[in-house]
Amino acid sequence: MRPVLVDQLNFHHLVYFRAVARSGSVQAAARELGLAPSTVSTQVRALGERLRAALFHKRGRGLVLTDAGRAALRYADEIHELGEELVGVLAGQRADRSVELVVGVAEALPKLVVRELLRPALRIQPPVRLVCREDKSVRLFAELALHELDLVFVDAPPAAGGRVHSHLLGECPVVFLAAAALARRLRRRFPRSLDGAPLLLPSPESNLRRALGPWLRAHGIAPHDAAEFQDQALAMAFAQDG
Template identity: 45%
Template sequence: MNLNYRHLQYFWVVAKEGSVTRAAERLGVAVQTVSGQIGQLEKSLGRTLFAPQGRGLVLTEAGRIALGYADQIFLLGEQMTDALLDGAAEKPRLAVGISDALPKLVAYRLIDAALGLSMRPVCYEGKFENLLADLALHRLDVVLTDRPADLMSNLRVFSHSLGEWDIMIYGSGMLAGRFRAGFPQSLDGAPMLLPTRNNALRGRLDQWFQSNSIRPDVVGEFEDSALLMTFGRTGLGLFPAPVALAGDVAEHFNAESVGLVPGVQEHYYAISSERRIRHPGVEAILSVPRNLDSEAGDASDIMSNQLEKGGGSGGKG
């Protein structure tokens, strides 16, 4: 009994894309191929990884477990290829892990700062915990995310605030015009795309809605903020994003501002494995927010999730 990594790779793409059809498209093969290979994987493991739901598929419990491993495995594979393919070139690399929930545009803005230093960014996405583990193992230089590292985690990493980014509600074309008048009360009943409930910003927005007696019609919830905005682009609903990205949001998602959400900020963090940043690329990233959105003053202090004075080792008796 041996694991077939090609099957696993197909499984991984399907799980990521959420559909056999899209996975087949991305892989450049026919759907029935993908379907068949996954069937073989399930047979060899003796467990079903997907269960039919509607006309689509959802991961089973075993599937979720497998996805966790697959993420790690193929992240390593990519990293290996990166390290070997042009590792000879040895240009200064900046290995960045990007959390799903972080808007891609924010990530771009942050990493862009390092490009000026003729750094070659190598970006990976993945589950928050796995990215932190890679950080601890020095496979990544920094992780960009929307929440500080969990205090309960077993990894000793350091969270650096990238400041507070004011949040604005956007809408594509007609939507923006329709709800701009009478903001924010106009949002009552308005179609809205929001992050899923495990997201910090979602909590703050819900609170703000409640205190203003606004009950939006939540037409979609997304873990991946890029996906959220892509749906927003189609006019499915209004959506939140940082004020600082207004230009980019207009350009890429064809959306205009509806109104500023007062008192609600999104927090972004750069997580490093060292308290004291040494990598020039990471330093560049940390210096971004002060130039970007901080009319309100410098809000970039360092939060450590660990006591630094390590080594409470008791010798033996």
Template identity: 40%
Template sequence: MSALNYKHLYYFWMVAKSGGISRAGERLHLTPQTVSGQITYFEDVLGYKLFDRVGHRLDLSESGRVVFDYADRIFSIGEELQEIIDQPTAGRPPSFRVGVSDAVPKSIAYRLLEPAVRMKNPPFIQCQEGKLSTLLAELAILNQDIVIADSPIPQNLGIRGFSHLLGESPMSFFASKKLAGKLKGEFPSCMDGAPMLLPGKDAAVRAHLLRWFEKQAVRPRSVGEFDDGALLKAFGKVGVGIFAAPLVIATEVCQQYGVVEIGRTGDVVEQFFAISVERRLTHPAVKAIISAARRELFAGLG
């Protein structure tokens, strides 16, 4: 294939998004036969099937899912461009595109980004949450202004960028009132053998927690691990296990989830970074975020 035919790619994308050839035909103002023929031709050109035909249903094949992922990004960006073209430029605030690693607690992400909203001329915030590797790939091709993460850029990714430390917070440990009432002894020994909810393997603080447990000769009983911090706290709320969260949001965690703090340690800290492609930060929103984080949010905690 010498060149990608974007018309055929668009037809494929519409079929996959619409859930079938007939519905895609309605949106494209084409007959189902025409759409079906175009998809078949596209598959012939590519040399592999994009759909698995199960009865009257079309399911994306393994190859189809890969193609759809790229097509979705291509045409979603095209739709965004069309919206920008259709809008009058006068008076429209500049965009601020920020990626937030899913390992960063959402309440901290909000508190980090909130200074941008308080600016005299606040930008239009476009926030994307996801895996750090995916967000850094978007940053590398300038689809993000910054990425908020709980670790600096991993060296094995080979992405050029700069990690600006926003601040760090000691860790607190929380449990439902019922579970806390069953714990015996002083902190941290009271966690020995107790049920524990751990952050997922992508969370930088996880390894620090496990090393700290070992150093303290405390062996909590892991009953689950979660990539989503909010889901982890929801399980903690109903007493499934003890969980850790940054001290900087301890009051908020207790109020929102109805749990109690059973102890804290400064030997384990969670760090937060703003990752950019520039060493010297110039974006007004990024400068506001970093200034407020260091001056207000994490002041006195490090």
């Protein structure tokens, strides 16, 4: 198979591709660009053929980006920004581009911890533009493998044999929190006192939840699962009510 040559790509391919990706259909993109739908469709198809990748798949009457399409869109956006900068520089304007750091954050991670981890990035010179995206770990790993993210913060490493590298940044103990009156009552025979006590649990996909189950069973504890929360701040608000 012959390699894809950069010379085979052109700016029009990317302009039409971006328009279709943003609008969700060839017809809407054609109206936006003031062109015939056949022209837009031909250019987008040519881009896919040159990249040897399917960029869209059909969903109902619209088009949805594939994984390859999402990766291509990120590069197309960057090329578009460079094109605008080039026009501005030649027109005598000063270029003012900042480096962008795109970070994925797992939903289960405490946001105060993430803030401390990212604080050094705000002191980088020249300044970087920080972009944070929150999602489930499995989706963040997929986007990282496609180079849609620069790095991710998660509460558990990826599965062995994946396409991303992981590094342990730190560990912390697990702390049970309760309203003052309930905490005084449960403290006496902890952790046995948790047996039958109301417990607000993290979401099942979190690493903490997966580790908590075996720990409770090992101690013969069967608490009352009162509720589960994906957002830790919301769980804290409910816990304060006792």
